[in-house]
Each structure stands twice: as structure tokens, then as C-alpha cells.
Amino acid sequence: MRAISKTFGGTTALSGLELSVAPGEFVTVVGPSGCGKSTLFNIVAGLEEPDAGGILRFEGQSCHAAELLGRVSFMPQRDLLLPWRNVVDNAILALEVEGAPRKEARARALRMLPEFGLAGFETQYPHQLSGGMRQRVALMRTFLFERDLMLLDEPFGALDALTRAMMQRWLLDVWQKYRRTILFITHDVDEAIFLGDRVLVMTARPGAVKLEQAIDLPRPRRPDVVTSPEFIRLKRTLLETIEEESMKSFRSAEAPKVSQ
Ligand SMILES: Nc1ncnc2c1ncn2[C@@H]1O[C@H](COP(=O)(O)OP(=O)(O)OP(=O)(O)O)[C@@H](O)[C@H]1O
Ligand SMILES: [Mg+2]
Known part of the structure; x- marks a missing residue:
């Protein structure tokens, strides 16, 4: 710049x-x-x-x-998780917007969950997570959008x-x-x-x-x-x-x- x-x-x-x-x-x-x-x-x-x-x-x-x-790929100042989407569906948001098939995107997110300390939480909603976990979901979304x-x-x-x-x-x-x-x-x-x-x-x-x-x-x-x-x-x-x-x-x- x-x-x-x-x-x-x-x-x-x-x-x-x-x-x-x-x-x-x-x-x-x-x-x-x-x-x-x-x-x-x-x-x-x-x-x-x-x-x-x-x-x-x-x-x-x-x-x-x-x-x-x-x-x-961009993680804005607020985590901006959608309250009506569970962990996996929040994580694949950017991929979905890009047009990736939902099933494939979900499979990729599921493979990544353990690394982000979220194994077992795939079907939880943002209000059921701690602050640190919400941040990791937002980070996972940013990593999944491979740039x-x-x-x-x-x-x-x-x-x-x-x-x-x-x-x-x-x-x-x-x-x-x-x-x-x-x-x-x-x-x-x-x-x-x-x-x-x-x-x-x-x-x-x-x-x-x-x-x-x-x-x-x-x-x-x-x-x-x-x-x-x-x-x-x-x-x-x-x-x-x-x-x-x-x-x-x-x-x-x-x-x-x-x-x-
Ligand atoms: N869309 C906008 N319309 C009008 N003013 C804006 C807009 N976005 C930012 N500003 C102004 O630009 C300046 C810089 O804002 P910015 O959000 O980039 O600061 P920042 O360094 O990220 O601050 P913080 O550390 O508090 O997050 C501020 O004075 C803000 O009011
Ligand atoms: Mg700022």
C-alpha cells in the first residue's frame, strides 16, 4: 500500500x-x-x-x-456468528457464500474441528459456547476460507x-x-x-x-x-x-x- x-x-x-x-x-x-x-x-x-x-x-x-x-480472508472486530446457525454451519458460511456445496464444506469443517478445540461441539449454537470458543469458530471460518x-x-x-x-x-x-x-x-x-x-x-x-x-x-x-x-x-x-x-x-x- x-x-x-x-x-x-x-x-x-x-x-x-x-x-x-x-x-x-x-x-x-x-x-x-x-x-x-x-x-x-x-x-x-x-x-x-x-x-x-x-x-x-x-x-x-x-x-x-x-x-x-x-x-x-477477514475476521472482523466482532465475531459476527449467526445465532441461528450451529458451529459447523457458522464455520462454513464464507465457503457457502462462495458457492461450495454444503455437504463438502461441512465435511471439511468437521475435519478441522478438533484442531480448533471444538470437537463434539459441532451442533451447538453460539449462545451455548464460551467467549473463547466463539472466537475459535470465527477463526475457523476465516481459515476455512482459504486465502x-x-x-x-x-x-x-x-x-x-x-x-x-x-x-x-x-x-x-x-x-x-x-x-x-x-x-x-x-x-x-x-x-x-x-x-x-x-x-x-x-x-x-x-x-x-x-x-x-x-x-x-x-x-x-x-x-x-x-x-x-x-x-x-x-x-x-x-x-x-x-x-x-x-x-x-x-x-x-x-x-x-x-x-x-
Ligand atoms: N464507515 C464510516 N463512516 C464514518 N466514519 C468512519 C467509518 N469507519 C470509520 N470511521 C471513522 O474513522 C476513524 C477510524 O476508525 P477505525 O474503526 O478504523 O479505528 P480503529 O483504529 O479500528 O479503532 P479501535 O481501536 O477503537 O477499533 C474513526 O474516527 C471512525 O469514527
Ligand atoms: Mg478497530
């Missing part, structure tokens, strides 16, 4: 954003609330068109945002710390197995470092990339890596940058424009 900007009425969500992601890379994105992270994902998913002048390239080709629709690039918008945001740590390790295992490219938004700096090959820190709105930090911690990442001196050093650098940007966005939020 080169020189990407996006304005909604009087709000400039993104301005001059530059970003590239290599095949197989796991890139995490952190930044103050409202800085345009979800907007960035909506553009990459083909759901929003950036303002004129920006350049999008995908798999070596220049393209318009709309052409990206259906070429990446090289996956966008995950705060997939673990609603989880408690223990479940979250478990899900992070699990996601790295599945990522190593399926070898997808992942762009992952989070508010949690530890999570961003633990998962990522690279962490992008965004500026306060209008959002752009403020800092790109390579994470050279060895893989597979062990749970105790979070106490290593290298991890702490990275965390300090990132926190300082994020703190600066959060203060900016807080100050501008405190002083809303009088005329709208």
Missing part, C-alpha cells in the same frame, strides 16, 4: 499510509483507538475504497480495493488473560501448519511482540505507520520468551512510541470541534 488515505466526511481516518507485507509473514498492528486500523483492514479486504491517489498492489499487480473482495492473506482484527480482544495466552500459542501452531500471511490488529503490546515477525505502530488519527519494529525472537516462540531481556527491550521501545501517540489522540478527543 502506498500513499493510502481515507476520509469519511470531515474525518480523515488514514493519511499517507505505507505498508507492505511479504508472503508468509505475520505482521501485528497496534495503535490508539480510532487511528484507522479497522479502516485499513476494510480497504485490504476490498470493503472500502481509499481516496484517489493511493496505490494498492496485491500479489505483484496494481489493483483497486474492490478487486480485493473475496481474495483475502493466502488473512486479516484478523483483535480476534482475542474479548478474552481473559489466560485464555488469550493459550489462544496465542494455538494460533502460532496453526499458522506454522497452514503457512498463511497474517495481518493482526491488537491493543496488547505483549501479544503484538509474542506473535509477530514485525510490529507496526500507527500514529494517532489520521493514521499512518509511525514505527516498524522487526521482532527477531526465535520461533517457535516459547511462553517464557515474554520474560527475556530482548522481549522487555522491544516492549519498552514500542510502549514509548504508543504512549506518545495515545496521548495525542486523547488530547484531540478531549477537545472536540465546536462546529460540525
